[in-house]
Amino acid sequence: MVELGHISLFLALIASLLAAVFGAMGKASETNKSILFATGAALFSFLTLIYAFLGSDFSVELVVKHSHSLKPIFYKLAGTWGNHEGSMLLWCLIMLIYGAAAVGVMERSELKTKALGVQGGMAFLSLAYLLFASSPFIRLDPAPLDGGGLNPLLQDPALAFHPPFLYMGYVGFSFVFSLAAAGLILNKVGSEWAKRARPWALFAWSALTIGISLGAIWAYYELGWGGWWFWDPVENASLMPWLVGAALVHSIIVTQKRGSMASWTIFLSVIAFCLSILGAFLVRSGVLTSVHAFALDPERGRLLLIGLMLVSGFAFSLFAWRGPGLKSGNEFDPVSREGALILNNLFLSVAAATVLVGTLYPLAMEVVTGEKLSVGTPYFDLTLAPLMGLLFLAPPIAVAMSWRVSDLSPILKRLVFAGALALAAGAAAFVMLAGKLWAVFGVAVGVWLIAGTLSDFVKRLGGGGVARIGKLSLGVWGLTIAHVGLGIFVIGAVVETNGRVERTFAMTQGETVEFGGWNFTFNGVNNGEGPNFYADRASIMAVKGSRSTELQPEKRYYPASGMPTTEVAIRKSLVGDLYVALGDPIRGEVNGWTIRASVNPMIDFVFGGVGLIALGGFVAFAGQRNRRKSVSKNTNLEDANLQEDKGVPVL
Numbered sequence: 001m002v003e004l005g006h007i008s009l010f011l012a013l014i015a016s017l018l019a020a021v022f023g024a025m026g027k028a029s030e031t032n033k034s035i036l037f038a039t040g041a042a043l044f045s046f047l048t049l050i051y052a053f054l055g056s057d058f059s060v061e062l063v064v065k066h067s068h069s070l071k072p073i074f075y076k077l078a079g080t081w082g083n084h085e086g087s088m089l090l091w092c093l094i095m096l097i098y099g100a101a102a103v104g105v106m107e108r109s110e111l112k113t114k115a116l117g118v119q120g121g122m123a124f125l126s127l128a129y130l131l132f133a134s135s136p137f138i139r140l141d142p143a144p145l146d147g148g149g150l151n152p153l154l155q156d157p158a159l160a161f162h163p164p165f166l167y168m169g170y171v172g173f174s175f176v177f178s179l180a181a182a183g184l185i186l187n188k189v190g191s192e193w194a195k196r197a198r199p200w201a202l203f204a205w206s207a208l209t210i211g212i213s214l215g216a217i218w219a220y221y222e223l224g225w226g227g228w229w230f231w232d233p234v235e236n237a238s239l240m241p242w243l244v245g246a247a248l249v250h251s252i253i254v255t256q257k258r259g260s261m262a263s264w265t266i267f268l269s270v271i272a273f274c275l276s277i278l279g280a281f282l283v284r285s286g287v288l289t290s291v292h293a294f295a296l297d298p299e300r301g302r303l304l305l306i307g308l309m310l311v312s313g314f315a316f317s318l319f320a321w322r323g324p325g326l327k328s329g330n331e332f333d334p335v336s337r338e339g340a341l342i343l344n345n346l347f348l349s350v351a352a353a354t355v356l357v358g359t360l361y362p363l364a365m366e367v368v369t370g371e372k373l374s375v376g377t378p379y380f381d382l383t384l385a386p387l388m389g390l391l392f393l394a395p396p397i398a399v400a401m402s403w404r405v406s407d408l409s410p411i412l413k414r415l416v417f418a419g420a421l422a423l424a425a426g427a428a429a430f431v432m433l434a435g436k437l438w439a440v441f442g443v444a445v446g447v448w449l450i451a452g453t454l455s456d457f458v459k460r461l462g463g464g465g466v467a468r469i470g471k472l473s474l475g476v477w478g479l480t481i482a483h484v485g486l487g488i489f490v491i492g493a494v495v496e497t498n499g500r501v502e503r504t505f506a507m508t509q510g511e512t513v514e515f516g517g518w519n520f521t522f523n524g525v526n527n528g529e530g531p532n533f534y535a536d537r538a539s540i541m542a543v544k545g546s547r548s549t550e551l552q553p554e555k556r557y558y559p560a561s562g563m564p565t566t567e568v569a570i571r572k573s574l575v576g577d578l579y580v581a582l583g584d585p586i587r588g589e590v591n592g593w594t595i596r597a598s599v600n601p602m603i604d605f606v607f608g609g610v611g612l613i614a615l616g617g618f619v620a621f622a623g624q625r626n627r628r629k630s631v632s633k634n635t636n637l638e639d640a641n642l643q644e645d646k647g648v649p650v651l
Helices: 002-025 028-054 061-066 073-079 084-105 110-133 157-170 172-186 191-222 233-258 262-284 298-325 337-369 377-391 408-414 416-432 437-471 474-499 603-634 637-645
Strands: 501-508 512-515 518-529 534-544 547-551 554-558 563-567 569-573 576-585 592-601
Touching: 002 028, 002 084, 002 110, 028 061, 028 073, 028 084, 028 110, 061 084, 073 157, 084 110, 084 157, 084 172, 110 172, 110 191, 110 298, 157 172, 157 191, 157 233, 157 262, 172 191, 172 233, 172 262, 172 298, 191 233, 191 262, 191 563, 191 603, 233 262, 233 337, 262 298, 262 337, 337 377, 377 437, 408 416, 416 437, 416 474, 437 474, 474 592, 474 603, 501 512, 501 518, 518 576, 518 592, 534 576, 534 592, 547 569, 547 576, 554 576, 576 603
Parallel strands: none
Antiparallel strands: 501 592, 512 518, 518 534, 534 547, 534 554, 554 563, 569 576, 576 592
């Protein structure tokens, strides 16, 4: 079975090359068949690798390194992509699946054929790297009796689903890139191009949002430090394409509706995918030390860097050739929906550049001077936080603006109530958060986002009230859900970051300490055992008034890999989490352990808000799909855009 999977991967390589050649020649039918064949071959290959992991086939080197016979079956499955080679196979498969999806849903056109050709070419490069530098099908002879097991830190449900969603985002931007390259080759970038590209950009960005949020949830539950974002370089590697992708899904609106910003939209399409490849390089090249990174040899890192240069060189050469000749579109007043979306793009692009500098500057300085530098939270708090805070003031105003020229007076009057709520929330935050001004501003901005978005939603209901809810378009729902989610996230992030309190105790059995209004009684540590680990499991009784709960944090040890992990205990409530982690034994003390406890207020607002942002993106994507079907049946694109000018939202 493994040999069949290996051969199938070579067939996918050949079919991808044929798709690239046929696409360049403009042969639509042959290009479609090649993409579909390559996708089927890659899928079969991936399934054979899953078969090897589920069956504990220790004649396969990858299974030996990343699986174990006692590992739970779910993590055997996750082990398929919980490593460099397997995750690269998943990357190639998803890239081809996007191509196959385009074959199925896009109407026949020259743009589609050229885009599939570009997609096939990128799949060919990815598969060539996989087969000749990172093959997942290397055999061992003789085969060992058992394997080393998956990295224990990766044996978590959130991180099991994290790579597939992350790659759906990363690789999703590859097809937007392919459409951009095809548009440049054909010199046809305008409203029609944007109409075709917009759903792909929305889907990729929404999937990437989920992927990033799952990584944050994993960091919170699994690493034991109590936070959800550390400005780790690998975290930043996923944030950069997300920020550029957010700018793209807004700029593409202007290109679709008004024919403007075509050159800028194409540029963002290129940058989003180049940053995705940069993220893959940073994670896999070994240049970074991170709990998220696959530490690899420099040789494969150099190959990834060469791939990045080839793709970006091709893209920027095309852009330099065709970009200056793209139409500038219709003129508009700075105070207009176009002006608001340009402001949005400016802030998001500067934010992405800020993260890029903070991520790569230490690496550059180490290469030049040999000194190791650290750029962390203080840099991002001083640069990125104010920038995003100002950006988040704009959405409630921007969504109410009209195209070409707008009048701010009636919009601001309608938002007076939202402004009053924001000021009241800021005043409450000033009292509750001990006068921390940035926190006060953040809470006010979050409430402003929510109230302003709901104000626009109510206006769209018009005189029909609740009866009109079912008649609102998916575009309205997507915009409302995403912007409300953004407001909830901002409130949660600001309150959790500024309101978190934590403390470390040295406790012996029977001892009681007080923290955060809770009384903690340490009842000792017992030994436990799981399917592939041993555990020291503490029993801590937490009491606050009439409320009591037993918390059982663990220290786990995995014999196969020789690695320990921390499993935290969390008591959830509407206002936040009580978070307890078990530390190390105290030398010289019988039944003495260190205990780390924290109170994390409104932490679920962080994860729930991000979930709503992603949901809003997917709803908007569904709205675009439905709208395209409606447009093809009932009207032309220009008429549909005029209908949106009269009140259908921009997202």
